[in-house]
Amino acid sequence: MSSFSLATTDGIAILTLDVSGEPVNTLGSAVIGELEATLARVRDDAGIRAVVLLSGKPDAFVAGADIHEFVRIRAADEGTALARAGQEALDRLEAFPKPVVIAIHGACVGLGCELALASSYRIATDSPRTVIGLPEVQIGIFPAAGGCQRLPRRIGVKAALDIILAGRTEPAAKAFRLGLVDELVPPSILKSTALAAADRLARYGVPARGAAGSFWLDRNPLGRRIVYAAARKQVLGKTGGHYPAPLAALDAVRTGLEWGMRAGLRREAELFGRLAVGEVSRNLVRIFFATTALKKDDGVPAGTAKPREVHRLGVVGSGFMGSGIAGTAVSQAGVEARLKDADLPRVGKGLNAALGVLRGQLERRRISRPEFRSRSALLTGSADWRGFERADLVIEAVFEDLAVKRKVFAEMEEVVGPEAILASNTSTIPIAKIAEGARHPERILGMHYFSPVEKMPLLEVIPGAATGPDAIVTAVRFGRRMGKTVIVVADRPGFWINRILFPYLNEAGHLLAEGVPIDVIDRTMTRFGLPVGPITLLDEVGMDVGLKASQVMHSAFGERMQPGPGVARMVEAGRLGRKAGKGFYLYHSGHKTEPDPAAYKLLGVTPLATVDAELVEQRLVLILLNEAALALADGVVRSPRDGDIGAIYGIGYPPFRGGPLRYIDALGPAQVVSRLESLAARYGPRFDPAPTLVEMARSGARYYVD
C-alpha cells in the first residue's frame, strides 16, 4: 500500500502522506521513492497545475528520516551515499516544474523540515503541536539533505546556525517570524489556505523573496566570518569539544555559503558519512533508543498491574525537594498538587518555591500568562491533612530520618483513601524499613527525585520487598508524566545513583586529602565530560546532606565506601556549600568564584603544584565504573541499559561515552581490570576489581552485544 494518496480538485493535486502501520510519518528511502513516483505522475498529468502535500496523521507531519536505515550504516561511504540520495531527491523536488505547497500541522522535523525547505511554499498551523526544526545534532549527526544549505539561504546564516547547531525545534509562530514558513494559519483553514496558495502560485508563479537575514551579519563575507567564529566558540564552550556534529554542520553551512550550493551539498554528504559511523553518534543513538524503550517500560511485566490515574498529588514536606516535586508535577503533569508541612509559613515558602518552577516557564515563554494562572491554581498548601483524603499519590519529602518518615507514613495511612499510593523521596533509607509496620506496605514505595527536580531528568522508582505491581506502575507512569526518565531500581542502600556516585565522591575526598587542588579535580572531570566536577557537586548538594548519605553508604558497604575526612570537617566548620555561602569554593553573592584557601587550611593540606591529571581521572572514573559493575551484579538495576541511562540522566555521565557500562565495554573489561588492579596495589582494596569484571575479562564477554 502506498504511503501517499492522491486526490485532485480543480487542477490541484492533494498528496496525503500516511505511512501505514506507523504512528508517525518517517521518510525512509522507500517513502521517498514513492513520493518521487507520485510526483512523476503529477508532472505528466497536464490537468494538474500544482501540488499540496499534507499529512494524514493527526497532529503529526513528518518526524524525520528513518533512523533504522541510518543505524544500519556500516561504513562512511554508505552514509555519504544515503545523504546523496536524499539530497538528489530534494533537488528534484526543488526543480519540480509545478508549485509544491507544504501544509504543516504537527511536528515537522529533520528530513521533514528539509523537505519543506526544498518546496515552493510552506504553510504551518498555529497549533502548539506544530513545531519545526532540525534536531539531528542531538543524535550526533546533522541535517545532510540540503538542510545546511537551504535553511541559511532562507532565514539567514545566524538564525539558521542557532537552529542547526543546537538541534532546535521551534514553535510554528517562531518559525513564521524567522521566515522558515510563509504563512501561519489556524488548523481549521490549513487545507483551504494551502489550496488557495497552490492556485495562486500556479497562476502567478512563486513570489520572489528578498535576501534573508541582515546585511551586516548575513549578506557579506566579513559579517559571516564573525558569525562563524562566534558559533564555533559557542559550540566548543557547550560541548567541550566532545561532540563533532555541530562543528561538522558549521563546516557544511560555511562551505555552501562561501563556495556554492554544490560544494556545500558535497561537504554535507561527506561529513555525514563520517559522523554516521562515529562512536559519538552511535552512543547518542543508543541512548535515544534506550530512552524511547524506557518510555514504554512500566517496570513490571505488561498486563500484570493496574495503573492508578493520578489526578491529585499530595506532597508532604515543603522544603527544596517537596516544593520542586509539587512545582514540576503541576507544570509538567498538570495535576493538582497539595503541599503539607508542619507550619503555615513553611508551607507558604514551599508554595512560593513551587510557583517558581512555573514562573521560570513563564519567563522563558514556555507557558502563557493565562496558562500560568491556571496552573498556579493547581497548587495549594495546608498545615494539616485536610485535602489529602482524595489524593491518588502522596510523596513524602521530609527530613531524611527513619523515625520522622515512619511517623509521616503512619499519619498518611490514617488520612488517605484505600487506593492511594504512598511514596518516599528518600535517597538513602531502605523502603522496606519505612514500610515496616505499615498497614498496607503493598502500596508503599520509593520515588527518588534529583535536585533541582524541575531540571534533573531522572527518577528512580524503588519497590520495597512488599510493594505491589500496581504501585510500581503508577509511580513509573506518573514520573513519566512529570517529564522524567524513570528507572526501576532495587531497594539497596543508595539505590543506583548514589551507589555509584559515593565511591567517586569519596575518591575526590581522598585526592583532596593528598593535596590535589580543588579546581584540578573538578576540571579533570569536566574535561572527561561531566557537567560539574565532584567537589562542585558536594558544594551544590550540601556538605551535611553528603555527609549523612556517605555515612549510610559506609555502614552498608564497609571499607570500600570509607569517606575521606574532609566533608565531616567542613560540616563541623559550618562550611555546608553553596547554601551556606561557603564550601570548598568561595561564593560571591551566590556565584561560585574560586577555591577557598580556608578549605585547604581546614583539611590541613597545601595544594600540590604539579599533579598527574591522568591518574586523577583514572582514579575517579575507574572507581565509579567498578562500583557500577558491582551494583549491576547486585541486581540494583535490571539491565546495563537502565544503569547507563540512569547514570547519564542522574549524574550527567557524558552521553557521548554511552554510560559507565558502555564505557567498560569500550575500554574492554580486561583493560579495566588491569588498571583497577594496579590502582588497588597502590591505593588499597577499594579498587579491587568487581568479580564480574574479572570474569568478563577472562571470558571476553561484554555488557552489550551491539
Place this chain on the structure above:
Amino acid sequence: MIVAGLRTPFAKSGTVYRDVPAVDLARFAARELLYRVGIEGPEVDQVIMGQVIPSVLVPNLAREVSLLPQFPRTVPAHSLNRACASAAQAITNAHEQILLGHADAVLAGGAESLSDIPILHSRRMTQVLVAASKAKSLGERIRIFASVRPRDLVPVSPAIAEPSTGESMGQSAEKMAKENGISRDAQDRFTLMSHQRAAAGTADGRLTAEIAPWFGGPGLDQVTASDNGIRTDTTLDALAQLRPVFDRRYGSVTAGNSSPLTDGAAAVLLVEQAKARALGLRPLTTIRSYAVAAVDPGWQLLMGPAWAVPLALQRARIGWGDLGLLEIHEAFAAQVLSNAQAWSSRAWAARVGRSDPLGEVDWERANVMGGSIAIGHPFGATGARLVTTLSNEMVRRGVQFGLISICAQGGMGFAMVLENVSP
C-alpha cells in the same frame, strides 16, 4: 442544603490584599472550600458570586471562579449585585436552582476588593481616548490629544454614595442615629461588644475554623489566618476619643463604630439532599425562607430589615421567639441599633403595617461572634460569611432556627431564615 462555608481572612483595604484582585480572593476561597469539603470539582453544577464594585477587567468574577482548573470548563457561572446582600442573594439563588431541579450542587458566595477599585477617567478624557483609538492617522491622533485640558486628567473614583440622593452611607447612618435617638455611648458600647466577641471567637477557634489561611508577602511566607480589623484590646474610652466623621459638631458616627472598608471573599457550598447523602456530605442548615424589601433611599437608608425580617419570618411560618440565633450585618452600630428598635417598638410595627412588634433582640443570641464592625465588611462577601458563621454556630448550639439580617445600599433589606438539618 448548606454543607459548608469558607472564607479568606477579612482584611482592611490596603493591607494584606493590597496587590490582590477580588477575583483571586474568590478563587482562593472557592478552591480551598472544595478541598475542605472533599468534593470533586465536576460534582458542582453552577457557580454564583456576588460583587458590588466589579473590576472592568473581570466583569463576571463567578466565571473566573468556575474556570479554576479544579472544575471542568463546562460549569456555568454568573455574578450578581444586590449591594451588601450580594453573597446572600447568590446563596438564595443557588438554593432556588436546586429547588427547581436545575442543579444538585452550587458554589455560591462573593468577593470584594476595595484596594482594587476601578478609578475612571473623566467623561471628557474618556471621549478623547475613544476618539483617539478610532483616529486614522497620527496627525489626527495628535490633534485629538492636543485638545486635552488639565482638568480632564483628574480621575474619578467611585464613592460609597447613593446615586439617587448623593448622600453617603455614613451620612445616612448619622441621620438614622439622630432620628431614632441612638446615642454615641450606645453605639460605642455596641462596637466594643462586636470587637470583644470577634476576638473571643478568633481565640477559641470558632471564627478561624471558617477561614482558609492566606499566604502573602513576596515569599508567600507571611501567613494571615484571622481577620485583621478585630481590636482585641479596644476600650470604651478609646472609642469615645474618636471624632465623628460625618457631622463633626453634632454627630455620633465615628470610624470606630462603623464597619471598615474591607477586602475578602467567602464561599458556601449548597448541595441537594439526596446528592449530599450520596457524596457522604453532612449538611449543616437549609434555607427555610428569605425576603427582600426596599425603602426610599432618601429616607432612612438602612432600614430595609424592618420590613424584610417580619416578611421572612412569616414566610418561614415561625415567630420571633423561635429564633435561637441571629446574625445582623453591622454596617454601622447606629444602623444595627435602629434596626433592633424597629423590630421591638410598637410605633415601628405600625409603620411596617403589623399589629405587634417582633420583639426585643436578645444580644446573648445575636452576633455571638461579633459582626462586620469588628470583622470587616467586603461588600460582596459578607452575606456568605453570615451564612457560614450562623450555620456553624447553629449546629454547635443545636439551635433549630436562625436569622440573617442585612441592610443594603439603595434602601434594601435582606433577611433569611436558616433551619438546622445536621444529623
